[in-house]
Amino acid sequence: MTSASNPLMLSADRQLAFLGAGSMNGAILRGILAAGHAPGAVTATLRTNAKAAALRDETGITVFVGEQEPDANRRAAAGADVVFLGVKPIGVQALCREIAGSLRPDTVVVSVAAAVTIEAISACLNPGQPVIRTMPNTPLMVGMGAVGLSAGDHVTDAALAEVVALFAGSGLVHVVPEAQLDAVSAVSGSGPAYVFYLVDAMAAAGVELGLAPELSMDLARATVAGAGKMLAAPGADPVAMRRSVTSPNGTTERAIAEFEAGGIPGIIARGARAAADRAAQISTELAG
Ligand SMILES: NC(=O)C1=CN([C@@H]2O[C@H](COP(=O)(O)OP(=O)(O)OC[C@H]3O[C@@H](n4cnc5c(N)ncnc54)[C@H](O)[C@@H]3O)[C@@H](O)[C@H]2O)C=CC1
Numbered sequence: 112m113t114s115a116s117n118p119l120m121l122s123a124d125r126q127l128a129f130l131g132a133g134s135m136n137g138a139i140l141r142g143i144l145a146a147g148h149a150p151g152a153v154t155a156t157l158r159t160n161a162k163a164a165a166l167r168d169e170t171g172i173t174v175f176v177g178e179q180e181p182d183a184n185r186r187a188a189a190g191a192d193v194v195f196l197g198v199k200p201i202g203v204q205a206l207c208r209e210i211a212g213s214l215r216p217d218t219v220v221v222s223v224a225a226a227v228t229i230e231a232i233s234a235c236l237n238p239g240q241p242v243i244r245t246m247p248n249t250p251l252m253v254g255m256g257a258v259g260l261s262a263g264d265h266v267t268d269a270a271l272a273e274v275v276a277l278f279a280g281s282g283l284v285h286v287v288p289e290a291q292l293d294a295v296s297a298v299s300g301s302g303p304a305y306v307f308y309l310v311d312a313m314a315a316a317g318v319e320l321g322l323a324p325e326l327s328m329d330l331a332r333a334t335v336a337g338a339g340k341m342l343a344a345p346g347a348d349p350v351a352m353r354r355s356v357t358s359p360n361g362t363t364e365r366a367i368a369e370f371e372a373g374g375i376p377g378i379i380a381r382g383a384r385a386a387a388d389r390a391a392q393i394s395t396e397l398a399g
C-alpha cells in the first residue's frame with residue numbers, strides 16, 4: 112500500500128460534477144469546498160427537489176434535479192474535468208450509460224460506490240475513458256476522512272495525482288490494489304458507523320448506571336470525539352493510549368477484561384468480514 116498526498120496538484124477552478132449528491136458524495140463535495148475549491152466550478156445532481164435548495168443555499172454550487180430536468184446528469188457532467196458517481200451500487204452502470212456521450216475523452220470518472228468494479232464501470236462508458244474506483248468515508252466532510260482508491264488502465268499519472276489531491280485536502284488517501292477495496296470498505300468505509308454504534312452503546316450503558324439519557328449521550332459523544340482527536344496525531348498508538356487510561360487494578364482494567372471475556376475483538380473481526388463478504392456478493396450480483 113502506498114501513501115499519496117500532493118495538494119499542490121489541485122487547481123481550485125477545475126470543473127467537478129457530483130452525480131447523486133447524497134450522504135457520501137455530499138460529504139466529499141463539502142470537504143473539497145472547505146479545502147478551497149471554487150463553488151462556481153462545482154455542479155451536483157439529485158433525483159428529487161427536496162434537498163436541492165438547501166444544498167444550493169449551503170454551498171453556492173449549481174444543482175440540477177432529475178425530476179425537473181431529465182438530462183440533469185448529462186448537463187452536470189458536460190464540461191466536467193472530474194465526475195464523481197455517488198449513487199447506490201445498483202444504479203452506477205445505468206448512470207454511466209446515461210452520461211457516456213456527455214463526457215470528454217479525458218474526463219476522469221470517479222466512482223465512490225462499494226463493490227462496483229472498474230471493469231463493470233468501464234463497460235458502460237466509452238472505450239478508453241479514465242476510471243478511478245474509490246472507497247471514501249463520510250468524515251471527509253469535516254476534513255478527517257480516509258480514502259482508498261485504485262486507478263484503471265486509462266488513468267494518467269497526472270489524473271491520478273489530481274484526484275488524490277482532491278481527496279487529500281480533506282483526509283488521508285491511500286492508493287491500493289483494487290482487490291483490497293472491499294477490505295478498505297470493511298474498515299474505513301463502514302467504520303464511522305461502527306464508532307457511532309459504540310457511542311450509542313456507551314450512552315445506553317450510562318443510562319443503565321443511572322445517568323440521565325441526554326447527559327450520558329453528551330459524555331459518550333465528547334469522549335469519542337476527544338479520543339478521535341488524540342488518535343489523529345501523527346504516530347498515535349491506540350494500544351499505548353489505552354494503557355495510559357488503564358490504572359493497574361483500577362476501573363478501566365475491569366471494563367477491558369469484560370470486553371475481552373465477551374470476545375469483542377473477534378466480534379469486530381466477524382463484522383468486518385461480513386461487510387467485505389457482502390461487498391464481494393454485490394459485485395457478483397451486479398456481474399450476473
Ligand atoms: N454513506 C457512506 O458512508 C458511504 C457510501 N458509499 C457509497 O456511496 C454511494 C452512495 O451512497 P449514499 O451516499 O450512502 O446514498 P444516498 O442515498 O445518501 O445518496 C445517493 C443519492 O443519489 C441520488 N440518486 C439516485 N439515483 C440518481 C440518479 N440516477 N441521478 C442522480 N441522482 C441520483 C439519490 O436521490 C440520493 O440523493 C453508494 O454506492 C455507496 O456504496 C461509499 C462509502 C461510504
Ligand SMILES: O=C(O)[C@@H]1CCC=N1
Nearest residue numbers: 224225296300301302
Ligand atoms: O453500507 C454501505 O454499503 C456503504 C459502503 C461503505 C459504507 N456505506
